[in-house]
Amino acid sequence: xxxxxxxxxxxxxSSKRGRKSGRSGRFVNNLLAGFALFVIIxxxxxxxxxxxxxxxxxxxxxxxxxxxxxxxxxIEKLRERLKSVKPAPVKPASGQEPSEIRDYASAGGEVxxxxxxxxxxxxLARPKLAIIIDDVAFAAQLKEIKSLPWKITPxxxxxxxxxxxxxxxxxxxxxxxxxxxxxxxxxxRAEKETLTVESSESQIDLRLRKLRRWxxxxxxxxxxxxxxxxxxxxxxxxxxxxxxxxGFTFIDSRxxxxxxxxxxxxxxxxxxxGRDIFLDNKPDVGYIRNQLKKAVRIAKAHGYAxxxxxxxxxxxxxxxxxxxxxxxxxxxxxDELYSVIR
Numbered sequence: 001x002x003x004x005x006x007x008x009x010x011x012x013x014s015s016k017r018g019r020k021s022g023r024s025g026r027f028v029n030n031l032l033a034g035f036a037l038f039v040i041i042x043x044x045x046x047x048x049x050x051x052x053x054x055x056x057x058x059x060x061x062x063x064x065x066x067x068x069x070x071x072x073x074x075i076e077k078l079r080e081r082l083k084s085v086k087p088a089p090v091k092p093a094s095g096q097e098p099s100e101i102r103d104y105a106s107a108g109g110e111v112x113x114x115x116x117x118x119x120x121x122x123x124l125a126r127p128k129l130a131i132i133i134d135d136v137a138f139a140a141q142l143k144e145i146k147s148l149p150w151k152i153t154p155x156x157x158x159x160x161x162x163x164x165x166x167x168x169x170x171x172x173x174x175x176x177x178x179x180x181x182x183x184x185x186x187x188x189r190a191e192k193e194t195l196t197v198e199s200s201e202s203q204i205d206l207r208l209r210k211l212r213r214w215x216x217x218x219x220x221x222x223x224x225x226x227x228x229x230x231x232x233x234x235x236x237x238x239x240x241x242x243x244x245x246x247g248f249t250f251i252d253s254r255x256x257x258x259x260x261x262x263x264x265x266x267x268x269x270x271x272x273x274g275r276d277i278f279l280d281n282k283p284d285v286g287y288i289r290n291q292l293k294k295a296v297r298i299a300k301a302h303g304y305a306x307x308x309x310x311x312x313x314x315x316x317x318x319x320x321x322x323x324x325x326x327x328x329x330x331x332x333x334x335d336e337l338y339s340v341i342r
Contacts, residue, residue: 068240084156107184107227107256122303137163167214175333182226227256279309288318
């Protein structure tokens with residue numbers, strides 16, 4: 001009887017092991033099936049992405065080629081239009097225009113006119129010519145002026161944020177002037193701290209005091225623009241004696257035919273000294289040489305002459321090539337000429 005009881009136990013253990021083995025197999029099969037499904041989905045997604053990328057790339061290429069074709073067509077049309085358009089004349093760059101010349105013309109003056117209305121006659125064994133180059137603001141301009149074979153007097157701007165170093169390079173000069181901005185009848189842009197007809201005596205005094213501090217060796221001032229200021233008797237009556245008090249002699253750039261400087265100089269018992277001729281009304285070497293010839297004729301007729309130019313390439317080139325014209329006069333610095341006139 002004991003042996004009969006043992007058989008059911010063995011059958012029960014075997015059944016349990018079979019059930020466990022079946023569950024494990026199904027789990028593995030499910031796992032493999034899930035992994036296979038994941039791989040298939042991933043492959044399908046990658047394939048779809050690649051197909052989409054290729055399609056997008058083809059679309060982009062076609063779109064780019066279309067735009068490129070449109071651009072080429074537009075360029076060809078533009079070229080055809082440009083062939084029928086005449087180029088506009090090139091204007092001089094701002095800051096490179098001859099300001100005093102423009103100012104004189106706007107004030108009703110004839111820029112090609114020679115000799116001031118008032119001029120002290122001086123008898124000399126040999127006529128003298130002073131050549132002033134206005135609008136000097138940078139050391140490179142000064143270097144070019146000094147390379148010329150003549151005694152050229154640079155007229156230097158007071159310092160501003162645009163050209164702050166003018167007092168520095170003036171320190172090493174024995175012969176130079178100050179190019180002082182004064183109010184014009186018309187100009188594109190006024191320089192910083194331009195003296196105007198509204199400037200008070202104290203404002204003019206302060207300006208001159210600064211100039212003396214910046215340029216301790218300077219003896220002469222000439223006006224940058226100034227057609228309104230130098231034609232205003234009240235303004236010049238305030239300015240002129242103050243300039244003398246600070247040791248400056250005023251040389252009239254004569255930017256207006258209505259200048260009152262001759263009368264003011266006479267009231268202060270000084271000879272009137274003003275520009276006879278502008279050299280570079282036109283940026284042309286031939287024209288400038290012809291203006292130099294006029295200046296030489298004035299010097300020979302009246303003992304001396306004063307010519308004003310600007311630091312433009314054509315002006316400097318004309319001066320360097322004009323030995324034949326200047327042979328008949330002594331080209332001198334402004335202070336050398338003034339000592340003779342005085």
